[in-house]
Amino acid sequence: MTFEPTISLDKVDDLPDSSPLISRYSQIYLKNDGEQILLILPTQAEINSDLPWSETWQELKHLLKTKEQSWQIGTNVCLVAKDRLLDARQLQTIAETLNDVQLSLSTVSTNRRQTAVAAATSGYSVQQNSAQPLVENQTDSGDVISPTLAEPLYLQSTVRSGVEIRHPGTIVIFGDLNPGGKAIAAGDILVWGRLRGIAHAGAQGNHQCRITALQMEFTQLRIADAVARAPKLRPRRLSPELAFMTIDGIRLADTSEFAKRYIFSSPKKAWVEKNQAK
Amino acid sequence: MSRIIVVTSGKGGVGKTTTTSNLGAALAKHNRSVALIDADFGLRNLDLLLGLEERVVYTAIDVLAGECRLAQALVKDKRLKGLVLLPAAQNRNKESVQPEQMKKIATALAKGYDYILIDCPAGIELGFRNAISAAEEALIVTTPEVAAVRDADRVIGLLEAEGVNKISLIVNRVKPLMVEENKMMSVEDVLELLGVPLIGVVPDDEKVIVATNRGEPLVLGDIESVPAKAYSNIARRLEGEKVPFLDLMANQGNILSRLRRMFGG
Numbered sequence: 001m002t003f004e005p006t007i008s009l010d011k012v013d014d015l016p017d018s019s020p021l022i023s024r025y026s027q028i029y030l031k032n033d034g035e036q037i038l039l040i041l042p043t044q045a046e047i048n049s050d051l052p053w054s055e056t057w058q059e060l061k062h063l064l065k066t067k068e069q070s071w072q073i074g075t076n077v078c079l080v081a082k083d084r085l086l087d088a089r090q091l092q093t094i095a096e097t098l099n100d101v102q103l104s105l106s107t108v109s110t111n112r113r114q115t116a117v118a119a120a121t122s123g124y125s126v127q128q129n130s131a132q133p134l135v136e137n138q139t140d141s142g143d144v145i146s147p148t149l150a151e152p153l154y155l156q157s158t159v160r161s162g163v164e165i166r167h168p169g170t171i172v173i174f175g176d177l178n179p180g181g182k183a184i185a186a187g188d189i190l191v192w193g194r195l196r197g198i199a200h201a202g203a204q205g206n207h208q209c210r211i212t213a214l215q216m217e218f219t220q221l222r223i224a225d226a227v228a229r230a231p232k233l234r235p236r237r238l239s240p241e242l243a244f245m246t247i248d249g250i251r252l253a254d255t256s257e258f259a260k261r262y263i264f265s266s267p268k269k270a271w272v273e274k275n276q277a278k
Numbered sequence: 279m280s281r282i283i284v285v286t287s288g289k290g291g292v293g294k295t296t297t298t299s300n301l302g303a304a305l306a307k308h309n310r311s312v313a314l315i316d317a318d319f320g321l322r323n324l325d326l327l328l329g330l331e332e333r334v335v336y337t338a339i340d341v342l343a344g345e346c347r348l349a350q351a352l353v354k355d356k357r358l359k360g361l362v363l364l365p366a367a368q369n370r371n372k373e374s375v376q377p378e379q380m381k382k383i384a385t386a387l388a389k390g391y392d393y394i395l396i397d398c399p400a401g402i403e404l405g406f407r408n409a410i411s412a413a414e415e416a417l418i419v420t421t422p423e424v425a426a427v428r429d430a431d432r433v434i435g436l437l438e439a440e441g442v443n444k445i446s447l448i449v450n451r452v453k454p455l456m457v458e459e460n461k462m463m464s465v466e467d468v469l470e471l472l473g474v475p476l477i478g479v480v481p482d483d484e485k486v487i488v489a490t491n492r493g494e495p496l497v498l499g500d501i502e503s504v505p506a507k508a509y510s511n512i513a514r515r516l517e518g519e520k521v522p523f524l525d526l527m528a529n530q531g532n533i534l535s536r537l538r539r540m541f542g543g
Contacts, residue, residue: 062439100441158473160435161428178431178471196471 028060029153029167033078037071037103039094040080053090060094064101066157076106078127081115088118095122149187159183159197168204179219185209198222201243207269212242212255226250244271280388283395283516284317284413284442288429290400292421293450293480296490297509298397299327301417303495304513305393306361313352313391315384316366317409318399319375325365328355329493339367342379348386357498362391372404377411384412393516402436410437415444418474421451422463431472446477448512453482454526478512480505481526 031038041056077098079091086094086108095105108119109127116128150169159165159173161180170187181197183189186204188211195213200222202209207224215236221228221243228243228250240255244262247270253261262271285298295318302314315338316324325331336351341364348364355361364383367374387394398409410416416437420430434445449465456462465479483505489496496506497513504524511521 058436058439062435065439065441157438160438161431163435176471176473180428180431 028056028063029150030063031151032071036076036078036106038080039077039098041082041084043082043084057090057093057097061097062163064097066155071103073102075103077103078107078109079105079124081108081110081112083111084115085112086110086115086118088122091119091122091124152187153185158193161197166203177213188212202245207245208264208271210242210244212240214240216241216243216252221250223250246270247272280392280394281415281516282384282388282413283393283415283417284398284410285395285417285419286398286406286409286433286437287400287419287426288402288433289420289426292419292426293486294400294419295323295327295397296486297417297419297448297450297480298395299324299495300497300506300509301513301516302328302361302393302395303355303358304497304510305395305516306355306358307497307510308513308517309360310392310517311360311390312393312395313362313364313387315364315380315387315394315396317380317396317405319366319405319408320368320371321399322366322368324397325353325363326493327490328363328495330355330363330365331493334365337365337367338383339370339374341383342375348383372399372408375408377404377408380408381412402433406433406436410440410442413442415446416442417446417448417477418472419448419450420468420472422449422457422465422468424463427463427468427471434472434474445474447472447474448478448480449476450480451482452479452526458527476523477515478508479523479526480508480512481524 028042029040031040079094091105091108098105105124107125107127108115109129110116110119111129113128116126119126150167152170152172153165153167154172154174155165156174158175159177159181161178164182164184165171166184168186170190171183171185172190172192173183174192176193177183177191177195177197177199179196182200183197184200184203186202186206188209189199189201191199191213193213194215194217195211196217196219198220199211199218201211202224203222205224209223211221211223217236218230220230223243223245226245226249241252242255242258243250243252244258247268261273263274264270265272285294285301287294298314302312305312314324314328316322318324319339325334330353333353336346338351340346341348341351352362352364355363364387384394384396396409396413399405418430418434420426437445447469449468452465453462457464465476469476481504483503485500485503486496486505489499492499496503497509500506501510504526508524511524514521
């Protein structure tokens with residue numbers, strides 16, 4: 001499910017230029033919509049390739065396990081399948097997986113005829129449409145950078161090696177971000193634990209986004225199109241730190257110091273020290 | 279209540295099979311009935327480590343194909359009452375079995391045995407998914423190396439996604455002297471990263487290799503050796519006993535560093 005848009009032989013030193021801006025989020029996600037919950041699958045175009053069904057299912061299970069259990073037992077779920085082809089067995093698997101966390105699949109919204117037929121045969125109500133009225137512009141804006149961010153994603157677990165969290169908003173991780181794990185957010189990234197993997201904030205190009213963690217032991221930090229690697233030797237700090245964009249690239253500061261000392265300068269697209277801003 | 283436990287690691291060569299054979303033997307010594315399942319189809323080793331190779335007649339594949347009954351395929355260990363092995367087929371590969379089939383076998387065995395230990399193959403592909411399909415608990419084996427720990431982390435994530443939440447950690451092949459000199463990750467480093475409860479620490483020891491080659495689990499042969507004690511302690515902890523961890527540092531280092539440790543330095 002990870003894919004790099006370009007393959008290049010660039011040396012690591014050139015990385016600041018070659019960091020990809022993420023404009024697409026392949027992740028499945030859940031959204032509250034009044035009485036029901038929307039379960040939104042990525043479109044065929046968004047996943048960019050034929051992602052095997054088993055991977056999508058794995059991702060769904062992972063999401064349901066780690067997401068904050070903010071729903072009432074037995075809440076109805078509307079599956080927004082968009083242009084994805086789903087057969088009766090896959091629909092059943094989704095329904096069973098939802099059942100495990102006490103949600104029930106009731107509606108399937110799709111713009112593929114075969115999926116609609118499969119859903120109707122299995123006894124779910126079907127909304128067949130060419131447009132997607134249920135989903136707001138942020139999820140299907142395609143290449144256009146969406147003006148508003150999605151509501152924050154709150155994860156109550158450690159992000160382990162091999163897991164990649166992508167979210168078109170802010171990500172809050174109540175746990176560690178382990179080496180080999182990745183968090184990519186259009187907004188800020190907050191890690192209430194140790195940050196040891198890769199974090200990419202402002203992935204749609206917002207230089208104002210910050211990354212903060214109780215303990216910064218990252219492999220790599222990215223903010224918008226800038227990349228910072230961890231120095232070989234870094235004394236272990238005990239206080240929470242915050243990474244942000246300055247004119248000279250990404251910098252770290254004590255979280256408690258940051259608000260006092262820095263202010264965001266829109267023309268410079270970077271955080272500058274307060275006394276210099278005037 | 280029987281327990282179905284998968285022994286897994288992600289990375290190869292960290293000691294899954296050695297751990298499975300020793301734990302199986304140690305549990306059997308505690309008068310438990312134990313069935314070991316070799317889930318490493320195509321690269322089976324568990325029979326070798328138990329010294330049961332020449333007694334294998336049928337394999338799990340034969341059971342699934344209906345060529346024999348499950349009880350016929352089980353190889354009984356002569357040395358220990360209550361220890362049996364369900365061998366994997368050597369002439370097939372991992373794609374020849376499906377997760378549901380493995381689950382069927384393990385649940386069938388669970389009716390007759392207290393412990394079902396499943397020896398998982400390396401990797402996270404179908405072989406891994408087969409091995410964990412029936413498991414309710416998992417023992418993660420890792421060595422204090424960056425690559426092994428990274429893979430263990432990945433595997434823990436996958437197990438959690440599959441709903442296997444009772445996960446314990448065995449840190450294998452620890453070299454106390456190297457840890458002392460800061461040349462190796464310590465058990466604490468590993469624990470801090472993985473965040474799962476520790477159930478055992480096994481030191482690196484040549485005796486393990488000797489026992490492996492002889493086809494006799496260490497807990498049956500050289501019971502006084504440190505790794506044998508470590509394994510039988512893990513078995514006791516599985517049984518629910520509170521056993522203090524061995525002090526691997528006890529016989530290491532010179533007199534000075536020992537004194538320093540004594541005074542908490």
